[in-house]
Amino acid sequence: xxxxxxxxxxxxxxxxxxxxxxxxxxxxxxxxxxxxxxxxxxxxxxxxxxxxxxxxxxxxxxxxxxxxxxxxxxxxxxxxxxxxxxxxxxxxxxxxxxxxxxxxxxxxxxxxxxxxxxxxxxxxxxxxxxxxxxxxxxxxxxxxxxxxxxxxxxxxxxxxxxxxxxxxxxxxxxxxxxxxxxxxxxxxxxxxxxxxxxxxxxxxxxxxxxxxxxxxxxxxxxxxxxxxxxxxxxxxxxxxxxxxxxxxxxxxxxxxxxxxxxxxxxxxxxxxxxx
Amino acid sequence: xxxxxxxxxxxxxxxxxxxxxxxxxxxxxxxxxxxxxxxxxxxxxxxxxxxxxxxxxxxxxxxxxxxxxxxxxxxxxxxxxxxxxxxxxxxxxxxxxxxxxxxxxxxxxxxxxxxxxxxxxxxxxxxxxxxxxxxxxxxxxxxxxxxxxxxxxxxxxxxxxxxxxxxxxxxxxxxxxxxxxxxxxxxxxxxxxxxxxxxxxxxxxxxxxxxxxxxxxxxxxxxxxxxxxxxxxxxxxxxxxxxxxxxxxxxxxxxxxxxxxxxxxxxxxxxxxxxxxxxxxxxxxxxxxxxxxxxxxxxxxxxxxxxxxxxxxxxxxxxxxxxxxxxxxxxxxxxxxxxxxxxxxxxxxxxxxxxxxxxxxxxxxx
Numbered sequence: 001x002x003x004x005x006x007x008x009x010x011x012x013x014x015x016x017x018x019x020x021x022x023x024x025x026x027x028x029x030x031x032x033x034x035x036x037x038x039x040x041x042x043x044x045x046x047x048x049x050x051x052x053x054x055x056x057x058x059x060x061x062x063x064x065x066x067x068x069x070x071x072x073x074x075x076x077x078x079x080x081x082x083x084x085x086x087x088x089x090x091x092x093x094x095x096x097x098x099x100x101x102x103x104x105x106x107x108x109x110x111x112x113x114x115x116x117x118x119x120x121x122x123x124x125x126x127x128x129x130x131x132x133x134x135x136x137x138x139x140x141x142x143x144x145x146x147x148x149x150x151x152x153x154x155x156x157x158x159x160x161x162x163x164x165x166x167x168x169x170x171x172x173x174x175x176x177x178x179x180x181x182x183x184x185x186x187x188x189x190x191x192x193x194x195x196x197x198x199x200x201x202x203x204x205x206x207x208x209x210x211x212x213x214x215x216x217x218x219x220x221x222x223x224x225x226x227x228x229x230x231x232x233x234x235x236x237x238x239x240x241x242x243x244x245x246x247x248x249x250x251x252x253x254x255x256x257x258x259x260x261x262x263x264x265x266x267x268x269x270x271x272x273x274x275x
Numbered sequence: 276x277x278x279x280x281x282x283x284x285x286x287x288x289x290x291x292x293x294x295x296x297x298x299x300x301x302x303x304x305x306x307x308x309x310x311x312x313x314x315x316x317x318x319x320x321x322x323x324x325x326x327x328x329x330x331x332x333x334x335x336x337x338x339x340x341x342x343x344x345x346x347x348x349x350x351x352x353x354x355x356x357x358x359x360x361x362x363x364x365x366x367x368x369x370x371x372x373x374x375x376x377x378x379x380x381x382x383x384x385x386x387x388x389x390x391x392x393x394x395x396x397x398x399x400x401x402x403x404x405x406x407x408x409x410x411x412x413x414x415x416x417x418x419x420x421x422x423x424x425x426x427x428x429x430x431x432x433x434x435x436x437x438x439x440x441x442x443x444x445x446x447x448x449x450x451x452x453x454x455x456x457x458x459x460x461x462x463x464x465x466x467x468x469x470x471x472x473x474x475x476x477x478x479x480x481x482x483x484x485x486x487x488x489x490x491x492x493x494x495x496x497x498x499x500x501x502x503x504x505x506x507x508x509x510x511x512x513x514x515x516x517x518x519x520x521x522x523x524x525x526x527x528x529x530x531x532x533x534x535x536x537x538x539x540x541x542x543x544x545x546x547x548x549x550x551x552x553x554x555x556x557x558x559x560x561x562x563x564x565x566x567x568x569x570x571x572x573x574x575x576x577x578x579x580x581x582x583x584x585x586x587x588x589x590x591x592x593x594x595x596x597x598x599x600x601x602x603x604x605x606x607x608x609x610x611x612x613x614x615x616x617x618x619x620x621x622x623x624x625x626x627x628x629x630x631x632x633x634x635x636x637x638x639x640x641x
Contacts, residue, residue: 167360170327175374175421176348189364 034244056245069228080145088153096161113151160194196264277428284333295485308476316485353422354431361406368402432464503637515604534600538576558630561607567621
């Protein structure tokens with residue numbers, strides 16, 4: 001185990017405490033203000049609420065049509081993540097385990113997406129979706145997320161698979177497994193930590209994304225959560241009390257998933273580094 | 276019944292020739308060991324038999340069936356890997372049952388076989404554990420168990436003991452030998468450890484740079500190596516090689532190493548008469564250079580003098596690191612020896628067991 005000197009350790013802890021405060025403050029303010037009236041927010045933005053009122057939540061839920069938005073967000077995030085995982089795991093496995101012409105070129109082509117922000121391509125994306133008659137559909141949104149998510153997912157999973165000794169799969173091959181069986185019963189279970197990381201990162205990213213729904217979705221019935229919440233941002237005034245309540249609601253699912261999976265998340269980030 | 280036959284087997288990786296023109300006939304129930312330094316092509320040869328590598332040219336037969344294009348799973352072989360290659364996410368039972376499940380064996384048959392194998396290997400109490408909860412020796416047993424439940428025609432072992440500590444290695448060595456007798460299966464075993472090769476193999480195949488150097492029973496290789504490489508590789512400490520000349524004096528032949536001369540026994544005269552006056556490499560095993568104190572009635576012409584540089588006591592015997600002129604060599608003597616470091620000692624050479632090699636071709640002359 002590496003150890004730090006006393007002064008260094010004090011410095012590190014100080015830094016971490018400040019960092020945590022910076023990260024938590026906005027969350028806390030939103031959560032705190034979600035129980036106040038708009039008037040109270042403007043008068044005493046930092047104090048605790050005089051009395052906890054739930055009306056903000058009820059009003060936000062109804063006004064922003066949050067039930068529909070939640071369902072849309074869940075559907076889009078989940079299908080996109082599953083799609084990314086299926087395609088990337090197979091692609092990563094192919095690149096990691098098989099030798100074929102233009103293998104490196106294929107890999108480069110996939111990971112070059114890491115360097116190119118998808119937003120730069122918003123106009124072509126719009127045109128393509130329009131031609132495919134996929135504008136204002138959840139499917140259009142899902143396709144965009146899958147396309148943009150595959151680069152990182154493939155990169156991470158390939159690196160992870162590279163760390164798994166190939167003898168395990170050769171052994172399965174001699175045991176009588178077909179390539180598909182090896183992939184399904186050996187490679188995939190062993191890649192689970194990486195898949196959880198990929199799934200989580202993409203789920204959070206897609207859940208919170210405001211940009212692509214804004215471009216692609218027009219109908220209220222197909223809005224995702226961030227888009228639905230945007231109704232509270234008016235041209236001349238913002239309904240801060242409703243915004244706070246709606247935002248608190250929108251981060252809730254992410255928080256729950258993260259707490260449940262954090263064990264795997266950390267394992268996934270470090271595994272492969274040590275084996 | 277399972278014979279394995281390799282005919283003119285060649286394997287190239289791009290421009291590198293890993294295995295060149297290997298011919299090998301492995302008989303049913305035979306335990307054959309492929310041995311050689313790292314990079315000699317022994318593992319590649321094994322992987323070719325397993326079907327994990329594709330042949331560049333040549334043929335491989337298992338039981339007279341040509342398997343060049345047969346998938347590994349259809350060759351009826353089992354392989355034990357150096358790093359065990361257990362399935363990390365399955366418990367021991369499922370590790371062993373995996374191959375049987377894929378082959379659609381009935382459940383009770385799988386159960387019977389796994390339990391039987393676990394019994395043989397003494398791992399019955401571990402069946403519910405995951406590989407990471409096992410020690411190296413236990414993992415090794417599971418890997419072997421996974422191979423034997425399938426009752427394959429041929430077992431392939433790729434340096435299965437090299438990740439174990441020294442004591443466990445010795446123990447597993449005898450266990451594997453016993454297993455071979457019990458299963459009566461054909462086994463091909465790859466190792467870089469010549470001790471494993473000598474102790475386990477019915478026959479040994481010595482390889483270097485993709486070529487087979489010599490095939491034979493352990494003692495045959497030990498006593499009659501066909502070249503300097505095999506002579507030096509088999510046996511520990513290795514055979515001593517001393518650059519010398521063959522000379523003739525008074526109608527007797529001698530090995531002349533400048534700093535000493537030893538007589539060549541008459542039975543070799545036929546062969547040495549042709550190389551009189553030529554350079555040779557004189558080879559003699561450390562145990563054939565004995566402390567004169569413990570040998571009686573030695574012809575003085577078999578005795579040489581050498582300076583002791585270092586003494587390594589091994590308990591039952593001592594290794595003496597000696598010099599004579601520009602030559603270095605090792606002698607293996609009785610531990611009661613009175614030899615002292617930096618002092619001279621007289622050694623009686625057992626010249627009946629001498630070897631001579633051609634310095635250019637390295638082929639054995641005697």
